[in-house]
Amino acid sequence: MPVIDAASLVRHAHANGYAVVQVNTNGGTYDITRAIVEVAEEEQSPVILGAYEANLAYRGYEYAAMQMRFFAERAKVPVAIHLDHGASPDACRKAIDAGFTSVMIDGSHLPIEKNIEQTQRVVTMARSANVTVEAEVGELQKLGPDGSVIEAKNLSDPAEVAQISAIGIDMLAVGIGNAHGFYKDAPNIRFDLLEKLATASKVPLVLHGTTGLADDVIRRCVSMGMAKANLGTLIRTRCVELTKEVIAENEHKNHPWRIGLAVKDRLKPEIRHILQVAGSCGRAKEGWL
Numbered sequence: 001m002p003v004i005d006a007a008s009l010v011r012h013a014h015a016n017g018y019a020v021v022q023v024n025t026n027g028g029t030y031d032i033t034r035a036i037v038e039v040a041e042e043e044q045s046p047v048i049l050g051a052y053e054a055n056l057a058y059r060g061y062e063y064a065a066m067q068m069r070f071f072a073e074r075a076k077v078p079v080a081i082h083l084d085h086g087a088s089p090d091a092c093r094k095a096i097d098a099g100f101t102s103v104m105i106d107g108s109h110l111p112i113e114k115n116i117e118q119t120q121r122v123v124t125m126a127r128s129a130n131v132t133v134e135a136e137v138g139e140l141q142k143l144g145p146d147g148s149v150i151e152a153k154n155l156s157d158p159a160e161v162a163q164i165s166a167i168g169i170d171m172l173a174v175g176i177g178n179a180h181g182f183y184k185d186a187p188n189i190r191f192d193l194l195e196k197l198a199t200a201s202k203v204p205l206v207l208h209g210t211t212g213l214a215d216d217v218i219r220r221c222v223s224m225g226m227a228k229a230n231l232g233t234l235i236r237t238r239c240v241e242l243t244k245e246v247i248a249e250n251e252h253k254n255h256p257w258r259i260g261l262a263v264k265d266r267l268k269p270e271i272r273h274i275l276q277v278a279g280s281c282g283r284a285k286e287g288w289l
Contacts, residue, residue: 001072001073001075001076001077001078001079002073003069003072003073003079003080003081003101004046004078004079004080004101005080005101005102005130005131005132006020006022006048006080006082006101006102006132006134006170006171006228007102007132007133007170007171008078008080008132009046009048009078009080009228010170010171010204010206010227010228011170011204011227012046012283012286013046013204013227013228013280013283014204014225014227016283016286017222017223017279018222018227018278018279018280018283019207019218019221019222019226019227019228019229019278019279019280020046020047020048020227020228020229020278020280021045021047021048021228021229021230021231021274021275021278021280022047022048022049022050022082022084022228022229022230022231023036023047023048023049023050023231023232023235023271023274024050024051024052024055024084024230024231024232024235024236025049025050025051025055025064025068026051026052026055026232026235026236026239027051027052027055027056027057027058027059027064028051028056028059028063028064028065028067028068029239030067030260031239031260031261031263031264031267032235032236032239032264032267033049033067033068033071034071034264035264035265035267035268035271036049036071036271037049037071037072037075037079038264038268039268039271039272039275040075040077040079040275040284041075041076041077042272043272043275043276043280043281043282044077044281044282044283044284044285045077045275045280045281045282045283045284046077046078046079046080046280046283046284047077047078047079047080047275047280048079048080048081048082048102048228049068049071049072049079049080049081049082050082050083050084050230050232051064051068051081051082051083051084051095051100052084052085052232053083053084053085053086053087053091054085061094061095061097061098061100062098064098065081065095065098065099065100066098066099068081069081069099076284077284078284080101080102081099081100081101081102082100082101082102082103082104082134083095083100083102083103083104084104084230084232085104085106085136086103086104086105086106086122087106088105088118089105089118089121089122089125092105092122092125092126092133093125096125096126096129096131100131101131101132102131102132102133102134102170103122103126103131103132103133103134104133104134104135104136104173105118105119105122105133105134105135105136106135106136106173107119107135107136108136108137108138108173108175112137112157112160112163112164115135115137115164116163116164116167119133119135119164119167119169120167120168123167123168123169127168132170132171133168133169133170133171134169134170134171134172134173134206134228135164135169135171135172135173136172136173136174136206136208137156137157137160137161137164137172137173137174137175138155138156138157138160138174138175138176155175155176155177155190155193156174156175156176156193156197158193158196158197158199158200159200161174161197161200161201162200162201162202165200165201165202165203166202169203170203170204171203171204171205171206171227171228172201172203172204172205172206173205173206173207173208173230174194174197174201174205174206176189176190176191176193176194176197176221177189177190177193178207178208178209178210178213179209180208180209180211180232180233181209181211181212181233182211182212182233182234182237183212183213186214187212187213189213189217189221191220191221191224194221194224194225194226195224198224198225198226201225204225204226204227204228205225205226205227205228206226206227206228206229206230207221207222207226207228207229207230208230209230210229210230210231210274211231211232211233211234212233212234215277218274218277218278219277219279222278222279229274229278231271231274234270235267235270235271238266238267238270239263239267242262242263242266242267243259243263245266246259246262246263246266247259
């Protein structure tokens with residue numbers, strides 16, 4: 001199936017009351033990427049393969065895009081390839097040139113005027129390449145190793161959401177008390193704020209930091225208009241834990257591919273669960289592509 005852009009998936013999800021899931025491949029890790037696509041096919045679910053900019057330092061944009069496109073182009077379900085948390089227009093340009101179908105420009109740490117200016121530059125370059133754009137307003141909280149908040153950030157402002165969502169972006173990540181990483185305690189997700197943000201935004205909203213969020217919290221966010229849900233920390237952490245587990249079992253006969261195969265298969269239930277919670281299972285059968 002031809003590789004699709006993330007916004008097409010997100011718009012369909014938004015119109016039909018579910019969320020399409022972006023699973024971070026950790027910069028194009030083979031076993032993670034294969035697990036994601038296999039589960040998506042088994043569940044007949046659209047899916048987004050994500051690559052966080054910092055994770056691309058090892059394999060590079062070109063290799064990661066090539067690897068993700070290899071799986072996406074052969075998948076029996078719609079798959080998009082997305083740069084997650086691009087820190088600059090230059091990072092987004094590298095992703096576009098490498099073959100990503102969607103990019104995120106994260107200017108959430110900047111004053112809103114600078115965020116909008118930077119985002120507009122990325123929208124302009126992306127449009128000429130038929131690539132879609134995600135932006136962010138309201139920098140997410142940062143968690144320490146124990147899951148406690150080490151750096152409190154602002155929640156998203158509805159007025160800023162209204163401003164940036166009107167400049168041609170396709171989807172918008174917002175802060176409602178969510179964070180990247182494992183939560184020490186149940187986070188205070190501000191559903192009252194989410195309601196205001198959804199009303200203010202001219203594009204579908206994105207939920208970052210689903211690792212550790214209760215299933216009912218994710219479902220409620222989706223029901224209130226968040227049409228894309230990102231999962232990263234859980235999958236990369238489980239990949240490392242499962243690798244240790246498989247090596248310790250000593251059934252691999254010193255073949256790295258046997259370790260990778262076992263890890264890939266054991267990752268799949270974690271991925272399947274988030275697809276089910278987001279409500280995307282079965283949606284690839286709807287024939288809307």
